[in-house]
Amino acid sequence: ETGVTQTPRHLVMGMTNKKSLKCEQHLGHNAMYWYKQSAKKPLELMFVYNFKEQTENNSVPSRFSPECPNSSHLFLHLHTLQPEDSALYLCASSQDWRSGKDTQYFGPGTRLTVL
Amino acid sequence: RKEVEQDPGPFNVPEGATVAFNCTYSNSASQSFFWYRQDCRKEPKLLMSVYSSGNEDGRFTAQLNRASQYISLLIRDSKLSDSATYLCVVNNAGNMLTFGGGTRLMVKP
Numbered sequence: 001e002t003g004v005t006q007t008p009r010h011l012v013m014g015m016t017n018k019k020s021l022k023c024e025q026h027l028g029h030n031a032m033y034w035y036k037q038s039a040k041k042p043l044e045l046m047f048v049y050n051f052k053e054q055t056e057n058n059s060v061p062s063r064f065s066p067e068c069p070n071s072s073h074l075f076l077h078l079h080t081l082q083p084e085d086s087a088l089y090l091c092a093s094s095q096d097w098r099s100g101k102d103t104q105y106f107g108p109g110t111r112l113t114v115l
Numbered sequence: 116r117k118e119v120e121q122d123p124g125p126f127n128v129p130e131g132a133t134v135a136f137n138c139t140y141s142n143s144a145s146q147s148f149f150w151y152r153q154d155c156r157k158e159p160k161l162l163m164s165v166y167s168s169g170n171e172d173g174r175f176t177a178q179l180n181r182a183s184q185y186i187s188l189l190i191r192d193s194k195l196s197d198s199a200t201y202l203c204v205v206n207n208a209g210n211m212l213t214f215g216g217g218t219r220l221m222v223k224p
Contacts (some may be wrong), residue, residue, distance in 0.1 A: 040216075041216070042119070042202075042213075042215060043202070043214040044214075045212065048210070056211060090159075094210055097210045098210070102210045103149075103164075104161075104210065104212060108158050111156075
């Protein structure tokens, strides 16, 4: 399935590095999301974009900086991360954030390790 | 109290067995409910939405009890391929999903 793609699939970075995660959706959706899944913890919503506008920032530290240049692309810029930020970062998209019953489709995720 | 609570399992069942998972949620204003399936080291995928009247999709039946704030998933005639983690998901506002920690199912030959 290639509805939502993410690159890279794996990333190892040092605490002083700057890197970016990329997500692209080919479903014609208008809403995109970043989630974090840490070991043995539920998925946590990080950011929501609807029609390229950020609608939610779920108390995420500023070392994570999202960017949504258009409805099909979403980036997560990373800088000065901590080892506890190591996790699976999942991107998702849906038709419209305002709909309460919209199905979200997830990308395969980027497995991030911070050394 | 967690917003969405699930028994983490694992539930170890033989092929052909019937297994049921439960989930409770804390926000009485929650609007919509879902079960997602997540295979090891893969992304979550929607299994089914959960409606107040209950709904069935093949071997899978989902039920919602708003009064008790309780959601269930029943799997009949378990297959080896059903082995996965089942995530209970609640939509509280807009499309902001809150995930439970998941229930792990292992179906054995």
